[in-house]
Amino acid sequence: MSAQKGLNLTLKVWRQKNNKDQGQMETYQVSDISIDSSFLEMMDILNEQLIGEGKDPVAFDHDCREGICGTCSMFINGEAHGPGREITTCQLHMREFKDGDTIYIEPWRAKAFPVIKDLVVDRSAFDRVMAAGGFVSVNTSGNTQDANAIPIPKADADKAFDAATCIGCGACVASCKNASAMLFVSAKVSQFALLPQGQVEAAERVQNMVKVMDEEGFGNCSNTGACEVECPKGISLDNIARMNREYLSASVSPSES
Numbered sequence: 001m002s003a004q005k006g007l008n009l010t011l012k013v014w015r016q017k018n019n020k021d022q023g024q025m026e027t028y029q030v031s032d033i034s035i036d037s038s039f040l041e042m043m044d045i046l047n048e049q050l051i052g053e054g055k056d057p058v059a060f061d062h063d064c065r066e067g068i069c070g071t072c073s074m075f076i077n078g079e080a081h082g083p084g085r086e087i088t089t090c091q092l093h094m095r096e097f098k099d100g101d102t103i104y105i106e107p108w109r110a111k112a113f114p115v116i117k118d119l120v121v122d123r124s125a126f127d128r129v130m131a132a133g134g135f136v137s138v139n140t141s142g143n144t145q146d147a148n149a150i151p152i153p154k155a156d157a158d159k160a161f162d163a164a165t166c167i168g169c170g171a172c173v174a175s176c177k178n179a180s181a182m183l184f185v186s187a188k189v190s191q192f193a194l195l196p197q198g199q200v201e202a203a204e205r206v207q208n209m210v211k212v213m214d215e216e217g218f219g220n221c222s223n224t225g226a227c228e229v230e231c232p233k234g235i236s237l238d239n240i241a242r243m244n245r246e247y248l249s250a251s252v253s254p255s256e257s
């Protein structure tokens, strides 16, 4: 059985020393890349090559390498997480490319996600949005009700679960011309709004999360739908509509304070 020849590629990679540096694209060549390797494995090979040449390796985020942690943020040929639908960069394989291709690799670009180095951006703005309300307060003092004792309609449970699959990767922000975080925030609001456990704090949650989202410098939603197309978890725009309803109803409800 003859082994398939590997890919020879030209990589145009964004290099930026730190947040103050202006940054620029650098050109690298990699050769004999197996079509079975993942995109991140190809980046590892590039970095081994750079280290061998005494150069600074390309900084990029990664952790699980199986589509769960949401850290492998990269813009590849102008698309968040590259070609292919509903995958993260770590789930992208080199078989999607052809021998001789030139691949452009850039970080997420959004005011709220400043570049730390090369392809690594600071997504802590998402953490601050979550800290503002992306949780359910539960009394865990020993008298907690068994979650299975609360009946939940199957359709609601399914929608809540779908919303909860958001991995906080930020592709929605990076793909949006306004750098809006509405898909992310609406997924987090929806996963609780659909369940009885989340309804106690629902009004407070949506108002606080939206407030922090705006303060962090994310843009407004203008319904282009780019976020939904590029989301690796297929989070639906329906969540944005639900969050808008939640926000409106919280704004008109009489406040307890």
Ligand code: SF4
Pocket: 165, 166, 167, 168, 169, 170, 171, 172, 173, 183, 184, 187, 227, 230, 231, 232, 233, 234, 235
């Ligand atoms: S909504 Fe989708 S694209 Fe946005 S952070 Fe969640 S998983 Fe990533």
Ligand code: FES
Pocket: 061, 062, 063, 064, 065, 066, 067, 068, 069, 070, 071, 072, 088, 089, 090, 091
């Ligand atoms: S490295 Fe975890 S989702 Fe890609």
